[in-house]
Amino acid sequence: MTDCQFDHQAIRSQFPALQQQLGDNPLCYLDTAATSQKPQSVIDAMNHYYQLDNANVHRAAHQLAAKATLQYEQVRVQVQGFINAATTQQIVFTHGTTESINMVAHGLTDLFKAGDVILVDGAAHHANIVPWQALAKRTGANVIPIPLDSDGCINHSAYDALLTQAPKLVALSHVTNAMGTINPVKAMVAKANNVGAMTLIDGAQAVAHLNVDVQSIDCDYYVFSGHKMYGPTGVGILYGKLDALEKLTPMLTGGEMIKTVSFDGTSYGELPNRLEAGTPAIAAVIGLGAAITFLAELPQTLIHQHEQQLIHYLQQQLSQLGDISVYGVRPNNDNIGAVAFNLADEHHQDVGILLDQQGVAIRGGHHCAMPLMQSLQIKGCCRASIGIYSNQQDIDRFINALAEVKSILL
Amino acid sequence: MTINAMPQPDVTLFLPLSDDVINGAKLIEQATNWQEKYRQIMLLGKKLPNLADEFRHQDAQVKGCESQAWLYHQQIDGQHFYLADSDARIVKGLIGLLLAATQGRTRNEIAQFDVVAYFENLGLNGQLSPSRTNGLHALSQAIKSYATKTN
Numbered sequence: 001m002t003d004c005q006f007d008h009q010a011i012r013s014q015f016p017a018l019q020q021q022l023g024d025n026p027l028c029y030l031d032t033a034a035t036s037q038k039p040q041s042v043i044d045a046m047n048h049y050y051q052l053d054n055a056n057v058h059r060a061a062h063q064l065a066a067k068a069t070l071q072y073e074q075v076r077v078q079v080q081g082f083i084n085a086a087t088t089q090q091i092v093f094t095h096g097t098t099e100s101i102n103m104v105a106h107g108l109t110d111l112f113k114a115g116d117v118i119l120v121d122g123a124a125h126h127a128n129i130v131p132w133q134a135l136a137k138r139t140g141a142n143v144i145p146i147p148l149d150s151d152g153c154i155n156h157s158a159y160d161a162l163l164t165q166a167p168k169l170v171a172l173s174h175v176t177n178a179m180g181t182i183n184p185v186k187a188m189v190a191k192a193n194n195v196g197a198m199t200l201i202d203g204a205q206a207v208a209h210l211n212v213d214v215q216s217i218d219c220d221y222y223v224f225s226g227h228k229m230y231g232p233t234g235v236g237i238l239y240g241k242l243d244a245l246e247k248l249t250p251m252l253t254g255g256e257m258i259k260t261v262s263f264d265g266t267s268y269g270e271l272p273n274r275l276e277a278g279t280p281a282i283a284a285v286i287g288l289g290a291a292i293t294f295l296a297e298l299p300q301t302l303i304h305q306h307e308q309q310l311i312h313y314l315q316q317q318l319s320q321l322g323d324i325s326v327y328g329v330r331p332n333n334d335n336i337g338a339v340a341f342n343l344a345d346e347h348h349q350d351v352g353i354l355l356d357q358q359g360v361a362i363r364g365g366h367h368c369a370m371p372l373m374q375s376l377q378i379k380g381c382c383r384a385s386i387g388i389y390s391n392q393q394d395i396d397r398f399i400n401a402l403a404e405v406k407s408i409l410l
Numbered sequence: 411m412t413i414n415a416m417p418q419p420d421v422t423l424f425l426p427l428s429d430d431v432i433n434g435a436k437l438i439e440q441a442t443n444w445q446e447k448y449r450q451i452m453l454l455g456k457k458l459p460n461l462a463d464e465f466r467h468q469d470a471q472v473k474g475c476e477s478q479a480w481l482y483h484q485q486i487d488g489q490h491f492y493l494a495d496s497d498a499r500i501v502k503g504l505i506g507l508l509l510a511a512t513q514g515r516t517r518n519e520i521a522q523f524d525v526v527a528y529f530e531n532l533g534l535n536g537q538l539s540p541s542r543t544n545g546l547h548a549l550s551q552a553i554k555s556y557a558t559k560t561n
Contacts, residue, residue, distance in 0.1 A: 346499075347477055347497060347498035347499065349476045349477040349498040349500070349501065349544070350452075350498050350499050350500045352476075353448075353500050353544060354448060354500075357444050357448070364476065365476055379478075379497065404445070408445055408448060408449060408452075409452075409499075
């Protein structure tokens with residue numbers, strides 16, 4: 001494996017959590033798809049806000065509030081640039097991907113009626129399934145999963161066939177949570193647009209690894225979380241086309257989102273505040289801004305190459321180890337950030353416990369994608385996932401630990 | 411289609427543990443490295459009877475386990491007996507350890523059973539502490555609640 005045309009160690013050393021010892025072993029963190037570790041600059045930005053700039057945003061006229069509001073709104077500009085949105089009005093701060101999807105599913109309730117069709121990615125995680133089921137329950141609409149091939153990737157002819165049912169909305173993952181497979185969202189959205197369907201893309205697993213351009217994808221809504229892209233928990237983004245956001249009835253009402261309030265009636269304010277009721281997670285938003293700054297200062301192309309090399313190396317080492325089944329791998333369609341696998345017929349939990357015993361952190365389970373596990377005809381699987389800070393040593397340690405697990409279990 | 415009620419295993423299946431299982435717990439305590447400990451845990455699991463497929467019923471599932479685990483209970487002459495199984499080998503071994511301390515005991519004995527201290531004494535206070543998501547906590551709670559809910 002060729003590595004490091006840039007100083008990778010300089011990036012890794014910015015993540016304090018990775019320097020620790022767990023029991024007898026240094027931490028080997030391969031669970032970035034669940035949540036990424038945070039660089040020092042993100043931690044510092046949040047500390048700084050609480051130590052010096054803590055005030056509520058958009059309210060008081062005093063200087064501290066002005067400072068906090070300025071920083072908060074500056075992050076909106078950063079997010080706009082990060083995903084190439086046309087205007088800052090289209091960037092709504094939420095508490096995470098799950099809340100963003102719920103805000104859309106709830107906000108569209110009045111526009112749905114019995115018999116309307118909602119197509120949902122068959123490999124989606126539960127956050128992009130359950131809110132649509134709840135919308136269907138409220139309105140009598142039907143949720144139809146887009147079928148998968150036996151490798152866990154979307155069956156595109158089945159998708160084309162479903163589009164003839166004139167769905168009202170299509171909900172897709174950009175990159176799947178369980179397997180790291182990439183969906184060709186631009187082409188899929190174009191097809192959905194042709195039949196007049198609204199589109200929502202769940203970018204939770206994509207934004208840390210791919211350059212996302214929402215105008216190019218041309219979707220109505222794009223959602224993601226801060227904590228999977230080196231930012232803090234408690235902040236997420238709902239991006240929408242202006243008319244798509246205007247359609248949404250606010251899920252939360254209260255302060256911050258109003259224009260005028262009286263007991264005869266209240267009128268709501270403008271976007272994006274209309275969808276940001278209550279005091280937001282200000283420190284988390286500021287931390288997200290620091291995460292975007294951190295990412296922006298890195299050599300993007302080299303980082304992507306580095307991550308791709310690591311994933312290929314991981315796949316290759318797993319296959320050399322033997323007795324491994326890997327899921328969601330398709331020629332000419334790279335996996336991003338994650339590899340899903342099982343060791344022979346062994347239970348993913350047994351494998352996970354024995355890896356953890358050696359300081360290796362992976363995820364075992366259904367990965368919040370039970371329907372996907374059903375289509376793969378497995379109870380669950382293990383997922384090793386990497387981030388910007390991962391290196392070849394992490395993969396080697398993981399493979400050695402897995403070899404030890406294999407000698408215990410098989 | 412009718413939904414079948416949860417079947418109940420015949421009372422004759424609820425038996426005292428074999429000496430083999432009791433000894434298995436000692437072997438775990440004596441293991442000198444983690445690999446050996448886990449091998450012994452899984453060997454202990456193997457010594458427990460398997461639940462027939464019909465008893466791997468969702469109503470008997472213990473919630474809170476990442477793997478699937480099923481638990482049945484019978485009270486016989488003031489003693490409490492359990493039948494349990496899991497689809498994960500380590501969890502099944504942990505069930506064996508729990509049963510080694512509770513099978514055939516009285517309600518009071520089971521209520522007073524200190525799971526945390528028991529696992530610490532076995533040298534299993536890291537990954538296998540009851541606070542982890544391996545289901546140990548849920549299983550020990552379920553064992554206790556069966557015993558204390560009946561008279």
